[in-house]
Amino acid sequence: MIKLRREDKVVKPLSRINKWLKGEGHKEKKELFYSSMVANSQVLKMVERELYLHGQLGLIYIDIVNFTNIEIKYGNKVCKRVLELLKEAILQFSSSNETVKVEIIHNIYGDDYVLYCSIQANSKDRSYCFELIAHKAQELKNYIMNQVNRKLNKIVDEDMNFHVGCSVLCYKSELTVESQVYSAIKQALALAKGEIDLDSGKKIWALKQAIEDKNFIIHYQPIYSLEKGAIIGYEALARGPENSAFQSPLQIFKLAEKANCLLPLERLLRQLALEGASDIKKNQFLFLNCSPQVINDPSFSRGDFRQIVESTGLRTEQIVLEITERHVINDFTHFRKIIDIYRKQGFRFAVDDAGAGYSSLQSIAELQPEYIKIDKSLIEGINNSAVKQALLDTFLSFALKINSHIIAEGIEKEEQLKWLCKAGIHLGQGYLLGRPSPQKKYSESRQIQSLQKQREIENKEKPTTKAVIGSLVENYYFLSAQAPSKKAMEHFHKHRDSYSIVIMEEEKPIGLLMREKLYFHLANQYGQALYSDRPVSLIMDHNPLIVEGHSRLEKVSQLATSRHLSQLYDHIIVCQSGKCIGVVSVRTLLDQLTKAQMELALSANPLTGLPGNVRIEQEIYQKVWKKSSFTSIYIDLDNFKAFNDRYGFERGDQAIKLVADILVSTIAELGHEDDLVGHIGGDDFIIISEAPFLPLCQKIITKFDERIVDFYAPTDRRNGHIYGRDRYGKHKAFPLMSLSLAVLVCPAGRIHHPVELGELAAETKKVAKKIEGSAFVIDDGYLLA
DSSP, X not given: OOOOOTTSOOOOHHHHHHHHHXXXXXXHHHHHHHHHTTOHHHHHHHHHHHHHHHSEEEEEEEEETTHHHHHHHHOHHHHHHHHHHHHHXXXXXXXXOSSEEEEXXXXXXXXXXXXXXXXXOSXXXXXXXXXXXXXXXXXXXXXXXXXXXXHTTTTOXXXXXXXXXXXXXXXXXSXXXXXXXXXXXXXXXXXXXXXXOHHHHHHHHHHHHHHHHTOOEEEEEEEEETTTOOEEEEEEEEEOSTTSTTOSHHHHHXXXXXXXXXXXXXXXXXXXXXXHTTTSOTTOEEEEEEOTXXXXXXXXXXXXXXXXXXXXXXXXXXXXXXXXXXXXXXXXXXXXXXXXXXXXXXXXXXXXXXXXXXXXXXXXXXXXXSEEEEOHHHHTTGGGOHHHHHHHHHHHHXXXXXXXXXXXXXXXXXXXXXXXXXXXXXXXXXXXXXXXXXXXXXXXXXXXXXXXHHHHHHTSOOTTOOOBGGGGOBOOXXXXXXXXXXXXXXXXXXXXXXXXXXXXXXXXXXXXXXXXXXXXXXXXXXXHXXXXXSBGGGTSBSSOOEXXXXXXXXXXXXXXXXXXXXXXXXXXXXXXXXXXXXXXXXXXXXHHHHHHHHHHHHHSOTTTOOXXXXXXXXXXXXXXXXTOOEEEEEEEEETHHHHHHHXXXXXXXXXXXXHHHHHHHHXXXXXXXXXXXXXXXXXXXXXXXXXXXXXXXXXXXXXXXXXXXXXXOHHHHHHTEEEEEOTTSOEEXXXXXXXXXXXXXXXXXXXXXXXXXXXXXXXXXXXHHTSSSSEEEETTTEEOO
C-alpha cells in the first residue's frame, strides 16, 4: 500500500480529462491517457491516492446487456461503433462537476467499465453515501442509453440496454486496496445483474458502517445445569443497532454473508463479547458462535485469539466455540486439524442447532464436541411428542458415550423443563430460565429452585440404605489457591497413596489438583522452573465435580461419567452445607453403586421381576421422609390355594403373573410415572401411588374378572366353583379366584414406618376378604364396590 503525506502533491487524473473535453490539449493525448487506464497496477495506485484524498470513493460498474449477441447479429464493425459511443458517452457524463464526481475511469475489458467517484458530502454514513452513488449510477445509465441509442438509431433496429451497479470503498479498512476493489466490483456486479437489489445494497453498507463504528451490543443468555440448578455459563448473542434492518442475529449474519464481511464481523463480535464477559466466574463458560468458514481465520491458529482471550482476564478453558451450521462443512479432515490446534490451546467446542443443521450428526461424529446444543425445534412440545422424546434419548445416549454434554435450547414452558430434567438432560437455556440481556444479573429461576427442592428431598439419606455419596468419603489434603505449586509437589512425594489435593478459598472448595495433572505440567523441560513458585491455582482444575453428601450414588455416577474424558477419573469433592468433608474416587463410587444395584436386583421377585420387599420399604420410607400424601393398595388373591392344588404350581404361577401384568398395565394407563408396583411374595402385591385410587381399583378388578375365568376348565367355569380342601383338611367347594384390595389413604404425617402401614393394611384386607367376589375396601372397611 502506498503511504502518502498530506503535503504530497497528488495529480488528479480527471482534471486532465476535463481540459481535453473543453478542447484544451490534443485528442491523441486524451486517447493515450484513456488507454493507460487499462493497467491494473496503475489504476490501483490512483484509487489509493483518491481514497487518501477523499476518505471514501463510490464505484459504478456498467456493461452492455447481451453484448456478445449484438456482435453475432450485427458484426464486428457495428460492435466497434457501439463501444466508441459507449466510451464517448461515459467521458461526456464524467465531465459534469456535481456532488458525486467521477475521478477515475477504468475500462476493464471490452464493454465492462468501472468508474471511481469522489463523494462531496459531509456525512460519513456509508448507507447515505451508497444512496448518492446509486442515484449517480442510475443517472449514468439513463444518460448513456439516451446518447448511445439515439446515435445508433439508423444502424441497429433495437435499443441497447445496460447493466449498472454500484458500491463504496473506504480508506480506513483492514483490507488492502486491491481486496477492497475486488469486493466492491463483485458487489456492484451482483447489483447490476439483479442478484441483489438496491435496498439490500443499502443494508450491506449500513452493516459495514456498523462494523467500522463497532455499533453492536452483546447480550448474554444464561445456561443452567438442570442437575444443580446453577448457571454454568453464558451464550454471547449479538444485537445490531436499534431499529436497523439487521437488529436480530439472523439478519446480521445473513447480510454479512452477502456483503462478504463475515470474517471482520465475527472478529469484532468475539472481541466485544470477551470484553463484556470479563467478570464471569472462574468456573463458568462463555459460549461464542463461530461459523465454519470463520474458524479458518489464521489469527486463531497462530494464537492471536488466545492472546485476546487472556488479555480480558479469561482463560481459554472457559471459552466454548459454537460451530453454527449455516453452511455445510465440506472438508472434515482439514476442519478437524484446525479444531485440534484450538483444543491444544485450551478451547472447547459445541455443535449448535443439532437436529436442524445441514449435517449435525456428521459434525458431532467428526468433531466429538464437548457440548451438543439441541435445536429448539426438537424441544418445542417434547413433553407431548413420543418421537421427539425418542430422538432426544438417542442424542443423550450418544453424548454420554463420547463424553459430551447435551444443552437443550429454547426452553419456554414448565412442562418442557420438567420432562428434560426427568430425562436426565444435562444443561438448558431458554426464555423460561433467562432472556438474553446486556447485564449478567441472573439468579436461579423459580422453576429451577422448585426442581432443586424436589431433588434435595429425593436425595435425602434414607434410613434403610447408605447408598449416598457421603458414606464413601475419604480423607483429603487441601491447599489455598495462592499456595505455591511446590507445596503440592512436596505433598505428593511424601504421601505416595494420595492422588488429589482440594484447592480451598475461604473454607470452600474452588478447584482440584490430581497427581498426574501436576506431573504433566512439570514434565516438560521448563515445567518446574515455570510453575514451582507460582500459585497452584494456575494448574488446578477450575471446574471440579462438587456434590452434597446426601446425593444419591446414581445421580453422582451420572454426573461423574458425563464429564469430559480428561476429567473422567478425577476425584469427586463431597460437601456438607458447602463445606468440604472429603473426596471420593470414581472407582470407589462405581464399586459401591454396582454392589447396591446387585442387592436391589437380588431383592426383586424371581417370578414376576417386580421390586421386592427391600425396594418396597425404601419407597415407603421415601414417602414418609418427604411427608408426601400417597395411597397404598394391597392386593391379595382369594381362593388361590385351592386353585393351585387343583391345577398345579405351573398354572398357579401363571395366575400370579397375570395379576402382575394387570397391575403394571393399569398403572401405566392410569397411574403416575413414579408409582411403584411391588411383589411382596406369593400372591400378595402392593401399589404405592399418588394417582386417584378409585379408577385404579375399578380397572384392576374389571381386568382380572374378565381374564381369570380362562384359567379354569369349561366345567369349572360353568359351575362357578372347584372342589378342594381347606386349611383344616375339610373337602368343600371354592368359588373362582377373585381379588381383595385393601386401600389405605395416607395423608402426610399419618404413617411413620412400613410396619405400621402393614398392620393397617392387614385389618383392612380382612374386611375385603369377607366380601364375595372381587372387591376393594378403603381404610376402616367401608365398602365402595
